[in-house]
Amino acid sequence: GESVGLHLPTLSVQEGDNSIINCAYSNSASDYFIWYKQESGKGPQFIIDIRSNMDKRQGQRVTVLLNKTVKHLSLQIAATQPGDSAVYFCAENDQSGSSASKIIFGSGTRLSIRP
């Protein structure tokens, strides 16, 4: 089936710098995308979402960009802090099945903060 991402890269960022985490998705029919943060041993935590009729959405210190032409999603974290260290997953709302829509996760990116 279609998937979002395929491997788990690591991004190392200096504290205070901006972080950009990228994600490629393959289901062009997806209408809703979400970024999650997962700390070690915990469940995913919602960060920000965006619908397919938008190309940018901003939250507190985070911005999500959506490029439907190339099926690319990115998460920008401003002024990265030690507490931002985690694995970040992009996810898409898959409506292609006959049952209720479901959230499919990408492979994730580990964000590491250098002091």
Added chain:
Amino acid sequence: GAVVSQHPSRVICKSGTSVKIECRSLDFQATTMFWYRQFPKQSLMLMATSNEGSKATYEQGVEKDKFLINHASLTLSTLTVTSAHPEDSSFYICSARRGGISGNTIYFGEGSWLTVV
């Protein structure tokens, strides 16, 4: 506070036995819940969609007779791993959708660590 609760958070069971994990929506009714499995350093893989009052919908490659899902009420879904083997050891995470099939507010539980020895 958490709106989706999982229990137990950690469980160890012997190979060949069955173990049940509960997922509860604490302050809303969830007609749809989802079960994921996550191996170390990997992403969350959707196992099945749990529908209140009807059979679960399993993803391709997931054995429905091994991973029994029961969504008996609007606030509770259970995942039973039957005849567990060490390779079933994993982090199991549930989520619940608030608002029915068309709703998009999904809350995740804190996960349940299963270790099969």
